[in-house]
Amino acid sequence: MAAEKQKIGSSHWVLIIALLVSAMACYLLIEPYVNSIVMAFIISLLMFPVHSWISQKMPSHPNYASLLSCVILTVIVVIPLTIVFGAIVQQGSKFSQNLYHWVTNGGIDSFFNHPLVVKAVDFSNNYLPFNPLNPQEIGDKIAKFSTSFGTKLVGISAKVLGDATNFVVDFFLMLFVLFFLLRDHEKVINTLRHIVPLSRSQEDKLLIEIEQVSKSAVMGSFLTAIAQGIAGGIGMGIAGFPGLFWGTMMGFTSFIPVVGTALIWLPATLYLLASGDINWAIFLGIWSIAVVGSIDNILRPFLMQGSAGMNTLMIFFSLLGGIQLFGLIGLIYGPLIFAITVVLFKMYEEEFHSFLNWQDKN
Template identity: 65%
Template sequence: NLSTKLVGDLTGLVFSFILMLFVLFFLLRDHAKIVDTLHWVLPLSRSQEEALLTEAKMVARSAVLGSVLTAIAQGIAGGIAMAIVGFPGLFWGTMMAFASFIPAVGTALIWLPASLYLILTGDWGWGLFLAGWGVVVVGSIDNVLRPILMQGSSNMSTLLIFLSLIGGIQLFGLIGVIYGPIIFALTLVLLRIYTIEFKDFLEKQDNN
């Protein structure tokens, strides 16, 4: 039934969030060992390995920083709206910041029930205001600001960042916020290495 599905979905979201924190912890703790292992197993020249690992570092850093800054921005925007309509702004703004890490629903997990509560209790104006603020202001931060912030020092365009986020979340869940951009960036680096290494061959192919 519906309640069972909601509980299952919520459990999955919590598990995804915990998994993301777990992966991030070990990536940060064992960063040096992971890099050394990759240097050992990758069948590439040292310069090619450095290009791959440097790109992965930049994109991972941008992904984490972009997600955190987006969460803070959404929390501030959501907290302001909550305070305006009469809810404790600091508390619910903090809840929105954490909720922004949840794929698919995000901050709507907070502002949508609050809007419905206001509407059902007769405060139509404030309820519609909060819903509109959540969709237009808070939602725009997630859809527009997140890809821009996550672009960071990486060489990927905002469009590619946006597509990699969608694909990563679709395939991996919450941790896809990091996996998606990294996989996309590494693919672009490998293509760049291929075009450099096989430049003469590719030019001959074009001339035939």
């Protein structure tokens, strides 16, 4: 009997090892497409309320319901991106022309002859542990930048268009996966429940947490970036800058921890201050701090409050480490990894509660 049990145990281990090897081989096959698959899974969680409503209207046509949901997502994503991209290129080119005219008409000299700028340069050269600032060298670099900015913008646009094929392939691959995730939502969840060797209550906790963190990570990062980009673009537009172009840039810089949108609005405020537009400089500074900054301080923590009870420090490091390790997609992966780890620790604490209490007493 013992030999038989040993034989059965060995066969189980062989099966487990074979399964792990096969799973690793499958992962290597789909590794180039993992981001598309993960994004499809996350978007399916966000789209599911809409898809459920569509499915109720078309109960006997699940394929058409899933297809319609994918079409709606395509319209929501592709059309606005196309319009915004064209406007960004247009406003960026206009900004390049204005900057070139400002440089050639003596704007740099006027800027560095401003009393506030002269005092700032003198203070930096005398008291700060940096290399001395040479206004002439800075002016030459700005002049070179102004003449090459338009060319660089065109080059960036061409690169973006050149990479459009990859984007289209990844996007439609994501839609393809999304179609099946929406159509077979219940089957996918039931299969996961069956395969994962956890109790039903533990599976519920894990699945609920993955859903909450996925939603909060997307909403906390991307909706905050959109909101800051819109608010920043309005402020920049009122102050006389190309609003759509710089608003989009502020949206991208909002993903950068700590510094964020200050990379855009702070130099713009200093430029207005140095060029004599004191009122507009004060307006842009107050608007950026009070409106744009408050969005990051209020909206992001509010949207990400469902992240497994993670505090602000954990959320910060999950975002920072996620970007460092995975790139932009790390804004989702980072909080998700942290949140799942927190949930697993809670499960561990519940499973070994008696042992941990006994250990604490000894």
